[in-house]
Amino acid sequence: MNQYYLKKKKAIFFICLSFLFVVSSSFFSVKKVNKKPLFVVVVDAGHGGYDVGNECSDLKKFNQEKDIVLPVALELGGYLENLLENVKVIYTRKDDTFVSLEKRTEIANEASADLFVSIHANHNPNKNIHGCQVHIHNHDIKFSKIFAKKLMSQLSERAKRKVLKLQTTNSRGHNLFVLQNTKMPAVLVEIGFMSNPREEVYLNSEYGQAILASAIFRAVREYREVVQ
Numbered sequence: 001m002n003q004y005y006l007k008k009k010k011a012i013f014f015i016c017l018s019f020l021f022v023v024s025s026s027f028f029s030v031k032k033v034n035k036k037p038l039f040v041v042v043v044d045a046g047h048g049g050y051d052v053g054n055e056c057s058d059l060k061k062f063n064q065e066k067d068i069v070l071p072v073a074l075e076l077g078g079y080l081e082n083l084l085e086n087v088k089v090i091y092t093r094k095d096d097t098f099v100s101l102e103k104r105t106e107i108a109n110e111a112s113a114d115l116f117v118s119i120h121a122n123h124n125p126n127k128n129i130h131g132c133q134v135h136i137h138n139h140d141i142k143f144s145k146i147f148a149k150k151l152m153s154q155l156s157e158r159a160k161r162k163v164l165k166l167q168t169t170n171s172r173g174h175n176l177f178v179l180q181n182t183k184m185p186a187v188l189v190e191i192g193f194m195s196n197p198r199e200e201v202y203l204n205s206e207y208g209q210a211i212l213a214s215a216i217f218r219a220v221r222e223y224r225e226v227v228q
């Protein structure tokens with residue numbers, strides 16, 4: 001009797017072991033197949049240092065543009081690094097330092113980045129104007145446009161922001177240096193108008209910054225699915 005149970009136990013043990021082996025090997029092989037190639041994103045926080053960007057309405061209450069876009073950029077980079085596999089984030093600045101436009105494009109081009117995302121905040125003499133706005137170099141840059149469209153949807157759906165019309169070199173009537181000189185798909189996103197009183201509060205809030213970073217992150221994640 002004892003021998004019989006021992007044999008039975010042994011048999012069960014080996015069945016379990018081989019089952020585990022099959023499950024784990026198929027799990028790892030599936031993972032291997034799904035492993036994505038490296039995806040390099042340049043996260044560009046606009047302005048910095050003596051270049052404050054757009055000025056706020058009240059320095060006692062709010063930040064200048066350079067200090068609004070930096071936390072959004074850092075948060076975006078954090079999401080990309082922590083939530084996506086095999087992604088390399090390159091920041092053009094991680095603190096309050098001045099970086100020239102030439103240097104920003106050089107960083108992106110030297111890294112042969114897959115995507116360049118420049119983050120800014122807008123200003124208009126008309127205080128009623130509000131919303132996010134996405135800029136690309138030209139409509140015919142196919143992948144910039146694909147990302148821009150995804151970004152606009154996420155800003156609207158995830159962040160619940162008003163989203164203004166996509167801007168290209170033609171509709172703007174002028175070039176934007178970082179978009180003109182980067183060799184990869186590139187967008188510049190104005191995350192809102194500091195000149196609109198309600199939007200200025202939102203842009204300075206931790207909540208607003210986190211949701212905006214999350215919306216941009218989701219657009220990058222979706223875009224990567226299309227190109228890789």
Ligand SMILES: [Zn+2]
Nearest residue numbers: 046053120121
């Ligand atoms: Zn700016």
